[in-house]
Amino acid sequence: MPIINVTTRDGHSRAIEGKPGRSLMENLRAGGIEEILALCGGCCSCATCHVYVDEAWSAALPPMSEDEDDLLSTSGAREGNSRLSCQIPFGPALDGIEVTVAPED
Amino acid sequence: MRGRRNRQRDHHRGAELTRFDVLVVGTGHAGVAAAIHLRQAGFAGSIALLGEETELPYERPPLSKDYLLGTRGREEFRFRTADFWADKGVALVPGERVERIDPQARTVACASGREIGYSELVWTAGGRARRLGNAHVIRTLDDVDRLKEALTDARSVLVIGGGWIGLEAAAALTKLGKRVTLAEREPRLLARCSGHALSDFLADRHVREGVDVRLGVADIDSSAFDLVVAGIGIEPEGGPLLDAGAEGGNGVLVDELGRTTLPHIWAAGDVALHRNPFGPDRPIRIESVQHATDQAACVARAIVGAPAPYAAMPWFWSNQYDLKLQTVGLSHDHDEELVRGDPASGRFSILYRRKGKVIALDCVNMVRDYVQGRALIERGSEVEASLLTDAERPLKSLLE
Ligand SMILES: Cc1cc2nc3c(=O)[nH]c(=O)nc-3n(C[C@H](O)[C@H](O)[C@H](O)COP(=O)(O)OP(=O)(O)OC[C@H]3O[C@@H](n4cnc5c(N)ncnc54)[C@H](O)[C@@H]3O)c2cc1C
Ligand code: FES
Numbered sequence: 001m002p003i004i005n006v007t008t009r010d011g012h013s014r015a016i017e018g019k020p021g022r023s024l025m026e027n028l029r030a031g032g033i034e035e036i037l038a039l040c041g042g043c044c045s046c047a048t049c050h051v052y053v054d055e056a057w058s059a060a061l062p063p064m065s066e067d068e069d070d071l072l073s074t075s076g077a078r079e080g081n082s083r084l085s086c087q088i089p090f091g092p093a094l095d096g097i098e099v100t101v102a103p104e105d
Numbered sequence: 106m107r108g109r110r111n112r113q114r115d116h117h118r119g120a121e122l123t124r125f126d127v128l129v130v131g132t133g134h135a136g137v138a139a140a141i142h143l144r145q146a147g148f149a150g151s152i153a154l155l156g157e158e159t160e161l162p163y164e165r166p167p168l169s170k171d172y173l174l175g176t177r178g179r180e181e182f183r184f185r186t187a188d189f190w191a192d193k194g195v196a197l198v199p200g201e202r203v204e205r206i207d208p209q210a211r212t213v214a215c216a217s218g219r220e221i222g223y224s225e226l227v228w229t230a231g232g233r234a235r236r237l238g239n240a241h242v243i244r245t246l247d248d249v250d251r252l253k254e255a256l257t258d259a260r261s262v263l264v265i266g267g268g269w270i271g272l273e274a275a276a277a278l279t280k281l282g283k284r285v286t287l288a289e290r291e292p293r294l295l296a297r298c299s300g301h302a303l304s305d306f307l308a309d310r311h312v313r314e315g316v317d318v319r320l321g322v323a324d325i326d327s328s329a330f331d332l333v334v335a336g337i338g339i340e341p342e343g344g345p346l347l348d349a350g351a352e353g354g355n356g357v358l359v360d361e362l363g364r365t366t367l368p369h370i371w372a373a374g375d376v377a378l379h380r381n382p383f384g385p386d387r388p389i390r391i392e393s394v395q396h397a398t399d400q401a402a403c404v405a406r407a408i409v410g411a412p413a414p415y416a417a418m419p420w421f422w423s424n425q426y427d428l429k430l431q432t433v434g435l436s437h438d439h440d441e442e443l444v445r446g447d448p449a450s451g452r453f454s455i456l457y458r459r460k461g462k463v464i465a466l467d468c469v470n471m472v473r474d475y476v477q478g479r480a481l482i483e484r485g486s487e488v489e490a491s492l493l494t495d496a497e498r499p500l501k502s503l504l505e
Binding site: 022026029030032034037039040041043044045046066067070071073074 | 141145166167182183185186192193394398422424431472473479
């Protein structure tokens, strides 16, 4: 199974197995990353699934929708590589992706 | 003294009384959030998450949306895996319904006869769907599994109730190819929680999707339909607390930390009657994921000794057809409703004001206003109506 490398807020890194066909958020949650609250369940309403995606992977990601962009702008922790993990479908093309959970707002 | 008596009593019965440092009753959004936030706040004691459902805790919003529609499977909206709970040292106690509480002995008694002790009890039992004859309801996975099974032979469906659940169900069932009639007692949709502009917009949209929307209907002959679904609200599940002497009525009264009027008993979520800093000047209940989660987190912090009053900005969302509806703030007791943008375009917002201050926004396919409106509510500043309704002007620019 393809792998997702996650760095949690306390700086620890973990590799979790990702299930293709689910979003990155769903995989992080299923992988036991408790900081991913994902309150809205992935419908782009809460921004509690905010992650930083390692720049090396930017090109492999789907473009950001206007809605995602607007919602991310509510976060004081937004960076150039910020994404809402619920808006990124996970698949073999992202095998090995490096993400870091963004700080709590 | 009392402790010893209890132990003796238990001993006589021959059963060891299981006791948890925190016993969370209810495995919905609030219960799950309470358990997770306790651990996040460093709580090292024992935690049990007890609920009458046998499912691994799951989210409710998909029940009337993707799950009903069949675009998301049941495994896809669990909060967490079984491993996660084991890992966090949270004991899951499924299939138990608490019927009585003894606040002095600090025990709960379940329908099965089982008794469980606690040091702190967090009551997050939510609410039970109001029933209407043998109409289907949409509150639990079981409910929707039953509904989906019945749907296979149904062509015409009557949905009773034009609130959020009824509307989402009508949208999903229409998409599934059913002939849907939606009956609402009030003269408009969402009469309890939204203004006229949204009611009218949604009624129009549902009609255009083919739903037979009937407003102001007091009584409808349901025998003419293959299947009936009722979305007529919930009864809060506060019974055992009220029986034990907790203050409340339509829910259980809690203070700004989520404390009930009974010692060592807290409540959060749909069941909690509370004064919301963004709401009217009276206790209310809020039925939303945001509220359940944030209020439960507030209880968790108070239990670990880091209390901070509940003061999160309320928000809510709904999906119907291709509509993304988002609400921020609470529109209770608004005296003015301003429409920003053109509803006919399918992208617009409604601002609610009370005494000149913006208190809530309903946004339809308008994430930007939803995002920026929050600050307007927080600031409580008074902005001219003509500026608020000028859709060309970002709400952010009105904050000065
Ligand atoms: C179909 C549906 C769609 C929704 N869509 C949205 C949405 O889009 N956006 C949004 O913000 N909100 C939505 N909501 C509302 C949101 O799901 C609720 O506000 C939230 O679930 C409340 O969480 P809770 O933990 O307070 O209660 P619940 O989720 O109701 O959980 C309570 C749990 O306690 C259990 N229980 C009850 N009594 C007992 C007892 N005596 N002993 C043991 N266990 C007991 C119940 O079985 C239940 O599992 C929706 C709700 C439903 C039903
Ligand atoms: S889960 Fe809510 S925005 Fe991603």
